[in-house]
Amino acid sequence: xxxxxxxxxxxxxxxxxxxxxxxxxxxxxxxxxxxxxxxxxxxxxxxxxxxxxxxxxxxxxxxxxxxxxxxxxxxxxxxxxxxxxxxxxxxxxxxxxxxxxxxxxxxxxxxxxxxxxxxxxxxxxxxxxxxxxxxxxxxxxxxxxxxxxxxxxxxxxxxxxxxxxxxxxxxxxxxxxxxxxxxxxxxxxxxxxxxxxxxxxxxxxxxxxxxxxxxxxxxxxxxxxxxxxxxxxxxxxxxxxxxxxxxxxxxxxxxxxxxxxxxxxxxxxxxxxxxxxxxxxxxxxxxxxxxxxxxxxxxxxxxxxxxxxxxxxxxxxxxxxxxxxxxxxxxxxxxxxxxxxxxxxxxxxxxxxxxxxxxxxxxxxxxxxxxxxxxxxxxxxxxxxxxxxxxxxxxxxxxxxxxxxxxxxxxxxxxxxxxxx
Ligand code: UD1
Numbered sequence: 343x344x345x346x347x348x349x350x351x352x353x354x355x356x357x358x359x360x361x362x363x364x365x366x367x368x369x370x371x372x373x374x375x376x377x378x379x380x381x382x383x384x385x386x387x388x389x390x391x392x393x394x395x396x397x398x399x400x401x402x403x404x405x406x407x408x409x410x411x412x413x414x415x416x417x418x419x420x421x422x423x424x425x426x427x428x429x430x431x432x433x434x435x436x437x438x439x440x441x442x443x444x445x446x447x448x449x450x451x452x453x454x455x456x457x458x459x460x461x462x463x464x465x466x467x468x469x470x471x472x473x474x475x476x477x478x479x480x481x482x483x484x485x486x487x488x489x490x491x492x493x494x495x496x497x498x499x500x501x502x503x504x505x506x507x508x509x510x511x512x513x514x515x516x517x518x519x520x521x522x523x524x525x526x527x528x529x530x531x532x533x534x535x536x537x538x539x540x541x542x543x544x545x546x547x548x549x550x551x552x553x554x555x556x557x558x559x560x561x562x563x564x565x566x567x568x569x570x571x572x573x574x575x576x577x578x579x580x581x582x583x584x585x586x587x588x589x590x591x592x593x594x595x596x597x598x599x600x601x602x603x604x605x606x607x608x609x610x611x612x613x614x615x616x617x618x619x620x621x622x623x624x625x626x627x628x629x630x631x632x633x634x635x636x637x638x639x640x641x642x643x644x645x646x647x648x649x650x651x652x653x654x655x656x657x658x659x660x661x662x663x664x665x666x667x668x669x670x671x672x673x674x675x676x677x678x679x680x681x682x683x684x685x686x687x688x689x690x691x692x693x694x695x696x697x698x699x700x701x702x703x704x705x706x707x708x709x710x711x712x713x714x715x716x717x718x719x720x721x722x723x724x725x726x727x728x729x730x731x732x733x734x735x736x737x738x739x740x741x742x743x744x745x746x747x748x749x750x751x752x753x754x755x756x757x758x759x760x761x762x763x
Pocket of ligand 1: 364365368437438466467468469470471472506507508509510511532649650672673674
């Protein structure tokens with residue numbers, strides 16, 4: 343099992359280029375099930391989840407080719423009839439695989455998709471996905487760990503109000519509605535930038551989609567689509583992670599290939615903490631920042647502060663002059679990194695979905711365990727500022743969502759390496 347070894351207390355200087363967004367690439371790939379024309383997707387991040395999604399699509403019969411050197415995917419499904427079974431082997435490591443349910447059901451009238459595997463950060467049910475698909479006319483049974491869905495005459499457009507904001511359910515339903523008969527309105531949508539990237543992709547392939555308001559979307563279903571070429575948006579969570587790394591130990595770190603207006607909320611909070619940032623449209627420079635101030639934050643659906651950056655900003659809070667607070671509103675069990683950070687000397691107390699972080703002088707290296715994707719990267723950040731050596735186990739979590747993390751950090755001066763034992 344691979345481990346990361348970090349010798350902390352170095353500084354970061356140089357330039358880090360942000361990769362394409364994992365969370366935008368996954369639903370875009372799922373939506374290609376609908377289109378028989380040639381599709382080209384550029385700027386894909388080379389991370390495990392994206393590879394797993396391409397393998398799932400290949401498994402169901404998609405003619406998908408990935409060009410690793412050019413970070414490009416080409417799909418050509420002309421006259422292909424895809425299999426409608428998405429097995430557990432793919433869904434057990436990548437919950438987002440459930441987004442193939444909407445397009446398979448909509449296009450082929452039936453789909454059997456494994457219920458996603460368990461997850462350390464919470465129960466993560468798919469009831470809202472199923473609620474929306476039923477509204478569109480699907481008959482759904484859960485049997486032997488699988489979702490068995492049927493819509494013999496195709497799905498039919500409807501007005502749907504989601505009972506709770508869900509990124510994945512919004513994506514599943516938008517894609518399903520793109521091939522349904524008639525018009526669908528979805529209210530109480532998630533409006534994460536990755537969903538806008540998905541709707542931009544669908545519009546390019548000829549789907550009639552209109553955002554009516556921030557949380558309502560109108561989709562007129564169609565059956566014939568156009569060839570499409572698309573470049574995936576930047577990964578805003580990767581960008582936020584590196585800006586926080588800079589806030590912790592930059593001499594002068596430049597982050598490029600991003601759109602700063604998309605991460606306005608995060609940057610505002612970092613400024614409030616006293617981080618020295620020079621912000622331009624497509625790049626940020628982070629300068630050495632001392633006297634970090636404590637803050638109170640809560641995680642919320644976009645445009646609020648993202649739950650996917652909660653663990654990382656918590657590491658920065660350990661450096662503040664005073665006590666910071668975090669309220670985690672999205673996932674019920676997303677403080678798994680806290681015991682590990684405390685083992686490194688942090689003073690963090692958790693009570694339900696609240697955590698209280700007392701600023702301390704320094705963290706100390708330890709052997710720690712990654713529990714999920716964002717928790718693992720928070721341990722990397724902690725290792726970067728810790729005295730002595732930090733060893734991070736179970737780094738496969740990190741590889742699911744961060745492209746080339748060690749190389750990007752090492753190029754800027756971090757002492758980080760990977761071992762196989
Ligand atoms: C997506 C992101 C993930 C991010 C999360 C919240 C991808 C691939 N993943 O995950 O990185 O942390 O958004 O921003 O884009 N829920 C239900 N029933 C459902 C669906 C969700 O109760 O059917 C709950 C979840 O348990 C959670 C909340 O709704 O408490 C939000 O989840 P959701 O927005 O669906 O997250 P994902 O799409 O799984």
